[in-house]
Amino acid sequence: MARIPSLLLPPLLLLVAQTTGLSTVNLGAVEAKPIDRQLISLSIDGPQRVQDNLTETMYNIFEPGNAEAVNTTYSKRLFQVLAQNSGPEQTYIFGLNLGSSLSFLLTPAFNFKTKHFIEITAAATYLNQSRILAYEVGNEPNLYTYTGLRNASWNVLEYADEILDWMPRLREAAGGQRFPGYQFGTIAEPPSAFGDFTQVQLAVMGVPQAIGSNVCTTQQAAAVTIDYYLNHLNTVTYFANWVDEIAAAESLGLPFHMGETGTAGCHGKDGVSNTLGALLREIDYALYATTLGMRRLFFHNGGGGVFYYSMWEPVALNASSPAHVNPTYYSMLFLADLTSDLPTPRVHRLRHLDTYDLAHYAIYNDQTFTKLVILNTHLYNDTRSTAAASRPEKFVNVSPVLGQRVQIRRLTGPSSVAKTGVTWKGQEEVVERVADGVVRVAASEGVVVQVDRTSWAMEALVHS
Numbered sequence: 143m144a145r146i147p148s149l150l151l152p153p154l155l156l157l158v159a160q161t162t163g164l165s166t167v168n169l170g171a172v173e174a175k176p177i178d179r180q181l182i183s184l185s186i187d188g189p190q191r192v193q194d195n196l197t198e199t200m201y202n203i204f205e206p207g208n209a210e211a212v213n214t215t216y217s218k219r220l221f222q223v224l225a226q227n228s229g230p231e232q233t234y235i236f237g238l239n240l241g242s243s244l245s246f247l248l249t250p251a252f253n254f255k256t257k258h259f260i261e262i263t264a265a266a267t268y269l270n271q272s273r274i275l276a277y278e279v280g281n282e283p284n285l286y287t288y289t290g291l292r293n294a295s296w297n298v299l300e301y302a303d304e305i306l307d308w309m310p311r312l313r314e315a316a317g318g319q320r321f322p323g324y325q326f327g328t329i330a331e332p333p334s335a336f337g338d339f340t341q342v343q344l345a346v347m348g349v350p351q352a353i354g355s356n357v358c359t360t361q362q363a364a365a366v367t368i369d370y371y372l373n374h375l376n377t378v379t380y381f382a383n384w385v386d387e388i389a390a391a392e393s394l395g396l397p398f399h400m401g402e403t404g405t406a407g408c409h410g411k412d413g414v415s416n417t418l419g420a421l422l423r424e425i426d427y428a429l430y431a432t433t434l435g436m437r438r439l440f441f442h443n444g445g446g447g448v449f450y451y452s453m454w455e456p457v458a459l460n461a462s463s464p465a466h467v468n469p470t471y472y473s474m475l476f477l478a479d480l481t482s483d484l485p486t487p488r489v490h491r492l493r494h495l496d497t498y499d500l501a502h503y504a505i506y507n508d509q510t511f512t513k514l515v516i517l518n519t520h521l522y523n524d525t526r527s528t529a530a531a532s533r534p535e536k537f538v539n540v541s542p543v544l545g546q547r548v549q550i551r552r553l554t555g556p557s558s559v560a561k562t563g564v565t566w567k568g569q570e571e572v573v574e575r576v577a578d579g580v581v582r583v584a585a586s587e588g589v590v591v592q593v594d595r596t597s598w599a600m601e602a603l604v605h606s
């Protein structure tokens with residue numbers, strides 16, 4: 143995959159800062175934040191009620207025009223799926239249904255007070271509790287008035303009341319096993335958008351759902367464009383909503399998770415959410431959030447051919463919608479490769495160098511600077527009529543901090559809006575090497591750069 147860059151670099155493009163920016167990487171070790179190896183995780187909605195004698199693992203009821211099941215029932219086999227379809231160290235945050243508990247009051251036969259107990263008792267019975275990181279009580283509770291799950295008097299105090307009422311009883315219902323703990327509360331949108339459901343207000347561990355814009359109506363969908371996402375400074379601005387929230391969680395010594403996120407609410411937009419551009423934004427989004435102190439981000443995943451922001455859809459829907467991965471899947475490969483050889487990975491943003499189309503992250507192993515991540519968030523649309531125009535490139539001189547002999551691992555694809563053909567290192571152990579410390583990053587590419595410690599005898603300057 144690697145293209146050999148011209149060694150005759152236009153001098154204006156040799157832009158990076160031997161003086162100011164890169165020299166701060168060693169100072170950055172002090173401020174660097176830990177990178178969780180599962181920083182980029184998945185959020186999957188679904189289970190609403192458990193029934194022991196269900197013949198299926200899960201039974202979904204759909205309504206026309208709605209890609210989300212309106213009614214989901216699961217059996218104990220769901221827990222076998224969770225236990226057996228991932229490695230033994232994979233943990234889950236298991237959601238309990240808070241929202242519809244009151245609506246079951248309408249059915250006299252159903253005692254809603256036992257509802258959470260059925261869910262949590264099933265989880266405690268059928269899944270080794272070491273696999274559960276936390277139980278989450280309620281999904282998007284700040285929207286319950288809007289979704290009809292509570293009446294107009296619903297507010298953060300009622301929510302806190304219900305939660306405090308449930309917590310000790312759930313802990314008890316989970317029985318003698320080690321109780322994993324709770325995660326709160328997957329608040330939809332920036333947390334003050336629908337009444338003040340902020341963690342600052344709740345003063346508890348926070349899990350806002352966070353999807354910046356949405357495609358829920360035609361008008362809102364029209365406003366969702368790749369230009370917005372493929373812009374590092376927009377990503378930085380967006381996270382201003384969470385700084386106080388993270389601080390509130392940190393002050394209690396609790397990890398802050400972004401519980402459900404993605405490009406655009408109502409499952410993303412075709413041509414935006416399922417592109418290389420969305421992938422670069424996802425990596426930038428996750429690394430930047432980490433520098434602010436967020437611990438993990440859960441990207442929403444779903445099926446049916448219409449969850450455009452899903453990382454993958456492992457089951458073919460029909461002939462025209464086969465099983466496939468979307469570009470955003472590569473965020474996991476990128477992050478795994480970035481951190482797998484670092485016992486204590488940490489990240490610091492080199493903000494002095496950043497522009498709307500260039501993001502720089504210094505990666506440390508504990509206090510030792512080891513790698514640079516450079517993301518070029520410049521739009522490159524190869525379908526334009528001026529397709530002959532070559533892809534714009536940036537050149538970053540990393541020699542002040544990494545020396546001249548460096549290795550480059552490259553994330554690339556045909557264009558910002560490419561839905562296929564995205565590769566990470568060409569999908570193999572492809573490592574580019576340069577001898578002058580100058581790293582080329584084309585529009586809508588990302589690279590990981592580190593010192594090249596391999597032998598240079600008889601090597602060409604760049605090869606793949």
Ligand SMILES: *[C@@H]1O[C@H](CO)[C@@H](O)[C@H](O)[C@H]1NC(C)=O
Nearest residue numbers: 192193194195196197251260
């Ligand atoms: C399955 O269990 C439900 C209650 O959990 C009960 O209403 C239903 O009759 C049972 N069905 C069968 C076939 O046993």
Ligand SMILES: *[C@@H]1O[C@H](CO)[C@@H](O)[C@H](O)[C@H]1NC(C)=O
Nearest residue numbers: 191193201203212213214215
């Ligand atoms: C949800 O599904 C269950 C079992 O399939 C059914 O008993 C119940 O009536 C359904 N509820 C709604 C609101 O559709």
Ligand SMILES: *[C@@H]1O[C@H](CO)[C@@H](O)[C@H](O)[C@H]1NC(C)=O
Nearest residue numbers: 230231269270271272273319
């Ligand atoms: C649960 O998992 C832990 C950690 O893997 C293990 O030590 C323990 O034996 C398991 N418990 C049961 C009941 O299988």
Ligand SMILES: *[C@@H]1O[C@H](CO)[C@@H](O)[C@H](O)[C@H]1NC(C)=O
Nearest residue numbers: 244292293294295296300304
């Ligand atoms: C709203 O629901 C609460 C229970 O959550 C109830 O106490 C209250 O009376 C209800 N208010 C109205 C106006 O129906």
Ligand SMILES: *[C@@H]1O[C@H](CO)[C@@H](O)[C@H](O)[C@H]1NC(C)=O
Nearest residue numbers: 446447448459460461462463
């Ligand atoms: C495949 O499923 C999608 C999503 O439900 C639908 O829009 C499309 O018409 C289906 N195609 C075929 C060939 O059935």
Ligand SMILES: *[C@@H]1O[C@H](CO)[C@@H](O)[C@H](O)[C@H]1NC(C)=O
Nearest residue numbers: 368369523524525526527559
């Ligand atoms: C890419 O170019 C095509 C053809 O000019 C245009 O229709 C499309 O809107 C452009 N996409 C973006 C994201 O700029």
